[in-house]
Each structure stands twice: as C-alpha cells, then as structure tokens.
Amino acid sequence: MSEPLISRGFFGRKRPAPPANRVPPGQHVVTDFPVLSAGPTPRPSLDTWRFALQHRGSLLGQWSWSEFEALTQTSITVDIHCVTTWSKLDTRWQGVTIDTLLAAVGLSAPPAPFAMLHCDGGYTTNVPVADMLNGKAMVATRFDEAPLDPEHGGPARLLVPHLYFWKSAKWVRRLQFIDQDEPGFWESNGYHMYGDPWREQRYAGD
Amino acid sequence: MRETDAASDTTADAGSQRLAWLVATVRDVIDETPRVRSLVLDVPGWRGHLPGQHLAIRLTGEDGYQAQRLYSIASAPEAPALMITVERIEDGEVSPYLAGELRTGDRFELRGPIGGYFVWHAPAGGPLFLIGGGSGIAPLMAMLRHREAVSSIVPARLLYSSRSVEDIIYRAELDRFAAREDGLIVRHTLTRQQPPGWTGGIRRIDRAMLAEAGFPPAERPQVFICGPTSLVESAARHLIDLGHDPAAIKTERFGPTA
Numbered sequence: 499m500s501e502p503l504i505s506r507g508f509f510g511r512k513r514p515a516p517p518a519n520r521v522p523p524g525q526h527v528v529t530d531f532p533v534l535s536a537g538p539t540p541r542p543s544l545d546t547w548r549f550a551l552q553h554r555g556s557l558l559g560q561w562s563w564s565e566f567e568a569l570t571q572t573s574i575t576v577d578i579h580c581v582t583t584w585s586k587l588d589t590r591w592q593g594v595t596i597d598t599l600l601a602a603v604g605l606s607a608p609p610a611p612f613a614m615l616h617c618d619g620g621y622t623t624n625v626p627v628a629d630m631l632n633g634k635a636m637v638a639t640r641f642d643e644a645p646l647d648p649e650h651g652g653p654a655r656l657l658v659p660h661l662y663f664w665k666s667a668k669w670v671r672r673l674q675f676i677d678q679d680e681p682g683f684w685e686s687n688g689y690h691m692y693g694d695p696w697r698e699q700r701y702a703g704d
Numbered sequence: 705m706r707e708t709d710a711a712s713d714t715t716a717d718a719g720s721q722r723l724a725w726l727v728a729t730v731r732d733v734i735d736e737t738p739r740v741r742s743l744v745l746d747v748p749g750w751r752g753h754l755p756g757q758h759l760a761i762r763l764t765g766e767d768g769y770q771a772q773r774l775y776s777i778a779s780a781p782e783a784p785a786l787m788i789t790v791e792r793i794e795d796g797e798v799s800p801y802l803a804g805e806l807r808t809g810d811r812f813e814l815r816g817p818i819g820g821y822f823v824w825h826a827p828a829g830g831p832l833f834l835i836g837g838g839s840g841i842a843p844l845m846a847m848l849r850h851r852e853a854v855s856s857i858v859p860a861r862l863l864y865s866s867r868s869v870e871d872i873i874y875r876a877e878l879d880r881f882a883a884r885e886d887g888l889i890v891r892h893t894l895t896r897q898q899p900p901g902w903t904g905g906i907r908r909i910d911r912a913m914l915a916e917a918g919f920p921p922a923e924r925p926q927v928f929i930c931g932p933t934s935l936v937e938s939a940a941r942h943l944i945d946l947g948h949d950p951a952a953i954k955t956e957r958f959g960p961t962a
Contacts, residue, residue, distance in 0.1 A: 502764040503727055505812045507805045510769040510797060524762070524772040526797065533933045533957050536821050538940035538950045583760075583772045620951065649937060687820035700760075701818060703722030 517587075520577055522695035525585040532584055533649045536683070540618035540669050541648055549637065549654065551599055552674040553610060559603035563653070569594045569602060572636060576659040578666070579695040591657050593638035596630040596673070610675035614682060615656050618669040623682035624691065625658055625665055627675065634660065637670060662693040662700070723815045725762060726750060730810045731785055736873045740839060741803040742778065745786045747814065753777050755846035756823035756928065756956075759788070759816030763798060773798045776842040776930075776956070777817065780849035781825075789873060791839040822956045824928060825850060830858035833918045835909065835939050837865040837931025840958060841873050844930055848888065852881055860888045863917040865909050865935065868897040891917045909935060911942040921947035930956040 521527060544563040551558040561569070573592045579585045600608060608627045615623050629635065635658040639646055646652030651668030658665050664684050685691050690699040698704060732744035753759075758776045779787035792803040806812075824832060824847045832851075834844040841864055851860060866872045872892060882890040893905025893913065905913055919925040927943060929936050936957045944950050 502725070502762065502770065503811055503813050504766055505763040505801070506810055508763045508765050508771075508801050508812075510763070510765040510767075510771055524770065526771060533937075535955060535957065537955055538944055538953050539937060540950075582774050649933065683821075688818060701723050 520587060521585050522579055523698050524700075525579055525583055525695065528584040528586055531586060531650065532580070532582070534580065534582060535649075535668065536621065537619050539648050542618055542653070542669070544653060547653060548671065550672045551603055552672055554674070554676065558605070558609070558675075559599070566594065566637075566654070567639070570598050572598070572633070574633075574636070574657075574659075576657075578659050578663050581662040581664055581689065581693070581700050585695075589659075590642050591636070591638045592640035592643070593636040593654070593657060595633055595636045597633065599637070599673070600631075608675060610677050612676045612679045614674045614676055614680060615667040615670050616672040616674060617667050618671055621667060621669070621683050623656075623665050623667045624680055624685060625656075625661065626679070626692070629658060629661065634658065637673075660694075662690075662695055664689065665693055723818070724749070725813045725815050727811050728786070728814050730806055730808050732808060733806065736789060737871050739803075739871070740789060740791045740873050742787050742789045743802065743806065744779075745788070745814075747786050750786060751817075752781055753786075753817035754820075754823040754825055755780060755850040756843045757817035757819045757846075758843070759786075759814050759818060761788075761798070761802070762813040762815075763801065764813070771798050774818070776846070776958075778842040778845050778849075780846060780853045782850065782853035789839060789842045789845075822928065822930075822954050824926060826854050826856040826858060828926065830860060831919045831923055831925040832858055832860040833925040833927045834860065834862045835864075835914070835918075835927070835929040835931070835935075836862065837909070837935040838867070838871070839873065840931030840935070840956070842930075843956060844928060845874055845877075847928070848878075848881055851888070852884075855886075857887045859919070861917055861919065862888070862890045863893070863909060863913065864890065865893045865895060865905075865931070867895055869894060869899050869902070889917075909939055911945065914939060914942050915946055918943070921949070924949065924952065927953040928956075929953065930958065933957045 547563045550560045572595050575590045577587045637654050638657040639654050656667045656670045726749045728745040728747045731746050734742040758774050762772045764770050775788040778789045790803040793799045836844045878890050895908050929939050936955050
C-alpha cells in the first residue's frame with residue numbers, strides 16, 4: 499500500500515499514550531461506554547426470557563433466567579474494541595462461558611464449526627465456534643458487578659472480546675450451531691465476516 | 705429489524721471489494737453554528753452513496769500517528785461534492801482539527817460509504833418520519849436533500865431538537881425545503897433557550913411531541929432517529945408505546961465524536 503497522506507497541522511493525541519499492545523490499529527481509548535444499536539432497545543421480561551442452544555433446527559438445551567443464573571458463573575476483565583474506532587480497556591464482565599453451556603447439555607465437543615447468534619429485535623451475527631471455546635466467549639449478564647443495562651444488551655449479551663464488538667451480540671437469545679458460515683446482520687450490510695481488530699477487518703474485503 | 709431492502713442489497717453487492725482509502729480535498733468550509741462546521745469535499749474515485757450512510761476519516765500526523773473517526777454523510781448522492789458536518793469537541797482529538805484547523809485546499813484520507821441499514825432513498829417510499837438531535841441531523845439531512853434533488857413528494861416530517869436557535873444546523877436550507885410545501889413538514893424544538901416570539905417546541909422531544917409531529921402508526925411510517933443516546937432511547941421507546949412497529953424504527957446513536 500502507498501504511504502498515508504500527512505494531514506497538515508494534525509498533531510493527534512493530546513492525552514497520555516495507552517499501554518503498548520493494548521490498542522489495535524485505528525482505535526482510540528474511551529472512558530465512557532458508547533451505545534450503538536440499529537434499532538430500539540428491546541426490554542424482555544425475565545419471567546419469559548429463555549436462552550437456547552440449537553444445532554441447525556433442533557434444540558440442544560434451553561434455560562430460563564433462574565436456571566441460567568444457576569449455571570457456573572465466570573468473571574473476566576478484558577479490553578473491548580468497537581468497529582466505530584473506540585476501545586475500552588479493562589472492562590469487567592460476569593456470565594456463563596460457551597464451554598459451560600456445552601457441558602451443561604452433555605456435549606464434549608461442538609456439533610458444528612460455525613454459529614449464528616439470534617437476538618431480540620431480530621439482530622443476528624456469525625462467529626466461528628473455535629472463537630467461542632476455551633474461555634474465549636461467554637453469555638454475559640453482569641457488567642462491573644451490576645446487572646447489564648438494557649442499552650448495553652441486558653439482560654444477556656454475547657461477549658467475544660477478541661473480535662470487533664458488533665460480534666458481541668446484545669439481547670442474545672439463541673446460539674445456533676451451523677455447518678457453513680453465513681453472514682449475520684451487519685455482515686450482510688458491508689461489514690467483515692470475521693472482524694479481527696488486530697488485522698483491522700472492519701468492512702468486507704479488509 | 706428488516707435485514708434487507710433495496711439499499712442494503714446495493715451495499716452487499718459491492719461488499720466483496722475492499723473499501724480503498726481515497727484522498728479528499730477540502731473545497732469549502734461552511735460555519736453552520738458557533739460549534740459546527742461543514743466540510744465540502746472533492747473525492748476523486750468516490751463511488752457514490754445512499755442517504756444515511758457514513759464514511760471513515762483517517763488523519764496522519766507528521767510523526768506517523770494516525771486517528772480514525774466516522775462521520776455521517778450530509779450531502780445527497782446527487783450533489784456534486786461530498787459533505788460532512790463536524791461538531792467541535794474542545795478536548796477532542798479529531799473534531800477540533802476538522803472543525804478548526806482545516807482550510808480550503810487541505811487534504812486528508814477517507815473511505816466509504818459504510819452502513820447499509822440506516823438508509824432511505826426515494827424508491828423506498830414513505831411516509832418518512834425523521835427525528836434528530838443536534839449534529840444527529842446530518843444523515844437525516846442527506847435524506848431530505850436527496851428527497852428534494854429527485855423532486856420526491858413522499859410525505860415526510862422532520863422533528864429536530866437543538867439547544868438554541870443559534871445551534872440549529874442547516875436552518876436556512878430547512879426553511880427553504882419547508883416553504884416548498886411539497887409534503888415535508890419541519891418542526892423545531894429548542895431545549896435550552898428560545899428567542900422572543902418562538903412558535904416551535906420549547907422542551908426536549910417527548911411522547912406528546914412525537915404523537916403530534918409524526919404520522920399515526922396506522923400509516924406505517926419509516927422512522928429514522930439520530931442523535932445522542934438519551935434522545936434516541938427515549939424517542940424509540942415512546943414511539944413503540946404509541947403503537948409504532950419496532951421493526952420500522954431505525955436508529956443511529958451518536959454523541960459528538962471527539
């Protein structure tokens with residue numbers, strides 16, 4: 499690629515540099531928690547909320563809110579990176595890992611290599627299953643030790659922090675294992691199929 | 705949410721090709737309000753856009769430091785040059801440069817268009833209900849400029865919240881659009897300060913204002929809301945309470961970009 503154009507009179511960052519190797523290319527660190535969603539915020543009742551694990555069309559397992567809360571809980575502190583160029587460091591989450599969910603339905607290995615996440619409001623996103631195993635992803639229900647705000651995806655969102663944050667689908671209700679990778683909502687609207695922030699895979703073709 | 709419409713198909717078709725960085729040259733700067741400036745850009749190689757889409761800007765300092773930010777496109781696809789509108793955040797990194805330092809003839813990099821969901825163009829029909837707050841007017845203005853450029857008479861309503869009359873972006877142009885009486889009704893509300901004799905709204909956008917300024921749910925309007933998160937969240941919630949279909953409400957939340 500050719501050399502980037504120097505912008506006359508642009509000196510950039512006035513704030514302290516973030517820790518080395520924490521911020522992917524083209525990102526900047528924020529301290530607030532911006533909200534980005536394509537539609538209205540769904541507000542499902544916890545009484546009727548269910549989370550389901552599915553293989554193609556068949557149900558592998560399903561949990562009510564209280565059943566989900568009774569599953570082994572995991573806490574992690576991670577950096578998150580939004581495709582709109584903000585990154586937030588050291589975010590603290592609690593939830594149920596995908597490993598735990600698979601074990602809970604008696605599976606020692608995933609039934610298919612890809613997954614589609616389905617959400618309230620109709621949002622979908624695709625994630626390779628390998629990117630969700632060995633503690634790499636969870637269905638998160640708490641942020642900073644408090645129940646997850648609806649605006650941020652509460653009651654439950656996927657958290658797959660090593661990919662751009664649109665993959666961490668808000669208001670997630672169903673994880674469907676599929677045999678072939680398929681584009682979800684933003685992936686059908688010009689965004690990258692995989693979304694690795696460190697390779698700056700923002701849009702299709704990146 | 706509807707996943708596909710004519711607009712997103714257009715984006716998907718072009719999607720397999722990488723969005724290349726292009727060089728934009730500033731043709732003109734327009735001071736819209738004391739804190740907001742529009743940049744009119746010549747961008748050779750720009751492949752066109754749909755109203756509501758955005759673009760990424762990349763600035764590079766002499767030491768190689770780079771910063772990227774996203775801005776909505778404010779111009780109609782039919783316009784001879786691309787326009788973005790930037791609100792200056794004093795302690796920000798990119799906006800004081802774009803809305804302060806930058807002069808006619810300066811160049812920087814951009815790529816796009818980005819986003820295939822928050823878009824409207826005339827073939828999508830109406831009615832069209834646009835709700836904006838502050839600089840969130842920009843993508844809605846692209847829709848209204850497009851509507852005017854193609855002489856669309858799709859019934860349209862804009863409800864636009866600003867702090868004071870001096871903070872209204874594109875005011876003269878909106879007045880001119882409304883005066884055409886071609887099916888567009890523009891309603892302003894001023895949340896902090898109103899001039900003597902002001903006949904528009906005098907409070908934040910609320911349920912009563914949305915009911916009065918918009919279309920009845922039975923007319924199944926396409927709704928686009930853009931502005932600060934608090935405005936978007938409350939407007940979307942009120943519209944659903946009023947009986948509008950959540951799937952017909954498209955949102956873009958942006959605070960000012962630092």
